[in-house]
Amino acid sequence: MRNKEVAQKFYELAGLSELAEENPFKARAYLKVAQQIENLPVPVEDLAREGKLTSIKGVGKASANKILQYLNTGHIDKLEELKKKIPESLLELEKVPELGVRRAKILFDTLGIQSVESLKKAAMQGKIRNLPGFGEKIEKGILKGLEDMKNRQSERISIGIALPLAESIVDELKKYSPVEKIKICGSIRRMKGTIGDIDILVVSNNPVSVMDKFVSLGMVKNVIVKGEKKSSILSTENIQVDLRVVQRELFGAAIQYFTGSKEHNIRIRELANKRNLKINEYGVFDLNTNKCIASETEESIYESIGLPWIPPEIREDSGEIELAIEGKLPKLIELTDIRGDIHLHSLYSDGMNSIEEMAQQALQLGYNYIAITDHARALGVANGLSIERYKDEKKEIEQLNRKFAPFKIFFGTELNILSDGRIDFSDEELNLFDICLAGIHSGMNQEKGKITNRIINAMSYNSVRAITHPLGGIIGRRNNYDVDLDSVFKEAQKRDVLVEINASSQRLDLNDINARRAKEIYNLKFEIGTDAHSIDGMKDMRYGIGVARRAWLTKSDVINAFSLEEFEEFIGKR
DNA sequence: GCCGTTTTCGGCCCGACTGTTTTCAGTCG
Known part of the structure; x- marks a missing residue:
């Protein structure tokens, strides 16, 4: 899949086109193409082959030709032409705080x-x-910005870090x-898997004092703007x-505005324009009378x-607005739909708690069942179990189970897909x-072919019902392994094997985009x-639900949202 | 460059904050 690569080229086109002072709307059009392709649930090559590129929203004839040229030849004439006029390195310059297109150009x-x-020298x-x-001040700001860039979280941070931090600020x-x-x-x-910054909205009739309080919190290192x-x-x-x-009356409009995404909000505002309305963070306004017609609740907006x-x-402008217009939005799965957690480790392998403690926690969380799936013998470092210990x-x-009935603990295992594609035990x-x-x-x-085949081979075991963390990455620490997901998905479809959305905030694997593709x-x-x-x-389930909702999944797509009886029937099916 | 049940041409989301300004441009989200 070459979506990222193609998107990157359009980001370059957008940036250079802006620097070259072409029609600014052209740059915006390129940007839109880049974003659409980046979030496309299918390989852009497939659409290119089928001649369906212009079915992507924002992609017209000119962009379609550029995509085709890039896929076929590895370059885009227009991009080369721009690079002759404008040094590519200016795109880096633009990323320095205080600098944008105008100042970089100057x-x-x-x-x-x-x-x-x-830049630093000057x-x-x-x-x-x-x-x-x-x-x-701007000169100083640039020097400070260059310094900050070194220290700043270069990567976006995991929601598993950002959400608890945000919650602690809210509590304060x-x-x-x-x-x-x-x-x-x-x-x-x-519930994006990775977060750029934390956005918090407050209702108060004394904003000045709230701002004073905010910038004096213990976790504040420095104030950027106040x-x-x-x-x-x-x-x-x-x-x-x-x-x-x-103010209180503007809460709904402000939440809607402040939640984004930017792309979603742009579409919403365009729709408003067509109705002779204007939406901003203060509400929806009738352009004829300038009167506010909605602001208190998000629903009203x-x-x-x-x-x-x-x-x-x-809210990503990835099809939700079209379906909303038709009144066909799906009812997304919710945390309260989850009836059990079926990927858990206990003291038997490398967990920190006993099975009983895990069960107690599951009851606390309102579940009807869990599966304990300790590591199997080949994973020595995790104290993997032999058949005897199992x-x-x-x-x-x-x-x-006698003690906790009707709550049920299922006896499971997380097997190792070995380097040759076999697993720890026989069927x-x-x-x-x-x-x-x-x-x-x-x-x-x-290498890719080998890893892909290992997973495919593991699915040939009749007992294997799910592939855990299909891509293997750990956010900020370990890259995904190189695997052809489409081949894995194809085989999973053929053999009726589940794929996991690993809800651990360290993993979130599959992610939203891949999970959506797997379903659709x-x-x-x-x-x-x-x-x-x-x-x-076990509390990380909320992150998994975040991924699932972002992937447009409903209750019926997720096996552990099944009732105990339905789940038992599912695992007994073969 | 894209797009259209009010448009195939003329539009294209919107405002806060800062610094450099004497009324606004640039950056940011």
């Missing part, structure tokens, strides 16, 4: 600055402050009486936090342009278990498992 035109290095020599539109601010209402918005509310309505700080963990304060409320997780575990589970030995999951835990650097193209079913190694880890 720096290049007047001082010939093309690179981050020459700023240190005080050459920048005298340029038109620049000044001493809640204690402060001028704060009437408070809500986390932005990409966290949309105003009456909006402030931004950098946390001690180098994560940017934006706070916005509005959507209603004013003839749409039902759209769940935040799918038999002991089974006995303990049977005892606990005959695997009859011991209620449910077998299998995943790759070693040989992750093998291959009709696969899923299990959402926390892969918890402690009772605390």
Whole structure:
């Protein structure tokens, strides 16, 4: 799949087109193409082959030809032409805080600055402050920005870090009486797997005091901007936090605006324009009378342009608006739909809690069942179990089942897909278990064909019902292994094997885009498992649900949203 | 460059904050 690569080329086209001062709407058009292709659930090559490129929203004839040229020849004439006019390195310059297209262009035109290095030199020599539109503060800001860029979280951070941090800020601010209402918005509310910054919205009739409080919180490292309505700080963990304060009557409009995504909001505002309305963070306004016709609730904002409320997780302009117009939005799965967690580790292998403790936690979470799936023998580092030790575990589970009935603990295993594609035990030995999951835990650097075949071969075992963490990445620490997901999905479809949405905030694997593809193209079913190694880890289910909702999954797509009876029937099916 | 049940040409989302300005441009989200 070459979507990322093609998208990247259109990002370059957009940036260079802007720098070359072409029609600014052209750059926006390129940007839109880039974003659409990046989020496309199918390989762009497939659409190209079928001549369906212009069916992508925002892709017209000219862009389609550019995509075709790139896929066939590896270059785009238009892009080469722009690069002759504008040095590519200016795209890097634009990323420096304080700099955008205009200022980058001025720096290049007047001082010939093309690179981050020459920028730093010129700023240190005080050459920048005298340029038109620049000044001493901007020059200093650039130097500081260059410094910050080194320290800043270069990658987006996992939602598993961002959400708890956001929640702790909310808890702090809640204690402060001028704060009437408070809500986390932005990409966290949309449950994106990785987060750029934290957005928080507050209702208060004393915004100044709330801002003072906010910038003096213990986790504030420095203040980026501070105003009456909006402030931004950098946390001690180098994560940017934006706070916005509005009046009570404007809460709905502000939540809608502040939740995004940007692309979704642009579409919403375009729709409003067609109805002679204007939407901003203060409400929906009739352009004739300038009167506000909605602002208090999010529902009213959507209603004013003839749409039902759209769940935040799918506000990405990836088809939700079209379906909303038709009134055909699916009812997405919810955390409360989950009836059990079927990927769990206990003290028997490398977990931190006993099976009984895991069961108690599951009852706390309102589940009807769990499956304990300790590692199998080949995973020595994780204290993987032999058949004999599994038999002991089974006995303990049977005892606990008598104690906890009607709650049920299923006896499972997470098998290892070995480097040659075999798994730890034979199908005959695997009859011991209620449910077998299998995943790759070693040989992750093998080449694509080999890894893909290993997973496909693992699915040939009749007992294997699900593939755990299909891509194997750990956010911020380990890349995905190189696997041809489409081949895996195809085989999973053929053999009726589940794919996992690993809900651990460290993994989120499959991610939203891949899970959506698995459902829409291959009709696969899923299990959402926390892969918890402690009772605390079981709380990560909410992240898995976030992925599932972003993938447009409904309750019926997820096996552990099945009732106990339905789940038993499912695992007994073969 | 894209797009259209009010448009095949003339539009293209919207506002806060900052710094450099004397009324606004640039950046950012």
